[in-house]
Amino acid sequence: MWYQNDVSKCLGTKYPIIQAGMAGGVTTPRLVSSVSNSGGLGTLGAGYMPVADLKEALKQVKKQTDLPFGVNLFIPEKPECREEQVNSMQKLLDPFKKEMNLLIDSQFTINQADFEKQIESIINERVPVCSFTFGIPSKEIVKELKKEGIKVIGTATSVKEAFINQECGVDMIVAQGSEAGGHRGTFLGAYEESMIGTFSLIPQVVDAVKLPVIAAGGVMDGRGMIAALALGAKGVQMGTAFLTMKESGANAIHKRAILEAEETSTTVTSAFSGKPARGLSNTFTRTMKEYESQFLPYPIQNELTKEIRKEAGNLHNKELMSLWSGQSPRLSKDVYVHELIDSMVKEVEEGLHKLHR
Incomplete structure (x- = not known):
């Protein structure tokens, strides 16, 4: 069968379908477990999660599935910027805060997740799969994870990044095309060079490395899976397709915006987080575009806009929210996870049958 290959066998899943680890509350334990229970690999997006929240989420996932699932982590970064740069950005963001009656506060602290403690929790909780974005972990961390029987997945947006992942010792590589929604996984050079x-x-990437490659970016249905397999990939990773599922924790306004969007609706912006990410264009992205040269690096910019994004969600104001989406929103569906995966499998089998005629 087409779905019995290196990826599905390595992950212990029925299908080589991975739900992307979307951070920020989208990947609820319900979504993660539903994907795993439907034959794919559910992934908890833990990039921003404090360790206590991560442990609680893992407990909830395990209550809802006894099948393999994964956790996605961000490689930590320690950027520097001057105080006057922070003050300048805060002034640019003040009008958005005033619009939502938020307090104008000059206090600023960066709260990053404790990466080492996250790794420790994943090992202690015996999470079956761990994936990484925004770079690669040390070889020591990869060895430690693999020693505990944890499968490791890296992310690459270029052949060079794929080589580095392979040298690091990961088990498989997600090759993220420019169509993908959310943050670019680029960690070598300017992101524009890896679009x-x-x-x-x-x-x-398939020709360059010896590891199984997973296609990400624009895959929404069985046709995308067939294309990925034809290109040499052994599986697919899907984000936007799962974001609009009924089990997803995405804000209802975010889901509706994607379901109503067109292929021309997205833009790549660093305005929200300091890292380039693809999402639906709105008032915030358009207004901030002229100040691109002043955006601060991740996670500083992300921290400065956090309150705006949160309150915009509370007020159902899609014009000030980070509406991450890939380039195929017209293919998104408002269904349950099992319906999406069942329809994908059916489409692949029917499509392959037609091709074999």
Whole structure:
């Protein structure tokens, strides 16, 4: 069968379908467990999670599935910027705060998740799969995870990044095409140099490395899976497709915006977090575009806009929210996870049958 391959066998899943680890509350334990129970690999997006929250989420996932699932972590960064740069950005953001009657507060602290403690929790809780974004972990961390039987997945947006992941010792590589929603996984050079489309990126990475490659970016249904397999990938990772599922923790306004969006609706912006990410264009992204040169690096910019994004969600104000989405919103569905995966599998089998005629 088409779905019995290196990825599904390594992960212990029925299908080589991975739900992307979308951080920020989208990947609820219910969504993660539903994907795993439907034959894919559910992934908890733990990039921003304090250790206590991570442990509680893992407990909830395990209550709802006894099948393999994963956790996605962000490689930590320690950027520097001057106080006057922070003050300048705060002034640019003040009008958005005033619009929502938020207090104008000059106090600023960065609260990053404790990466080492996150790794420790994943090992202690015997999480089956751990994936990484925004870079690669040390070889020591990879060895420690693999020693405990944990499968490790890296992210690459170019062949060079794929090589580095392979040298690091990961088990498989997600090759993220430019169509993907949310943050770019680029960690080498300027992100513009790695805005390579999925159709171009996948076969080049497949030819360059000896590890199983997972296609990400624009895959929403069975047709995307067939294309990925034809390009040499052994599986797919899907974010936007799962974001609109009924089990997703995404804000209802976010889901509706994607379901009503068009293929021309997205933009790549660093305005929200300091890292380039693809999402639906809105008042915030358009207004901030002229100040791109003043955006602060992640996670500083992310911390400065956090209150705005949170309150915009509370007020159902989609014009000031970070509405992450890939380039195929017209293919999004408002269904349950099992319905999406069942329809994907059916489409793949019907599509392969037609091709074999």
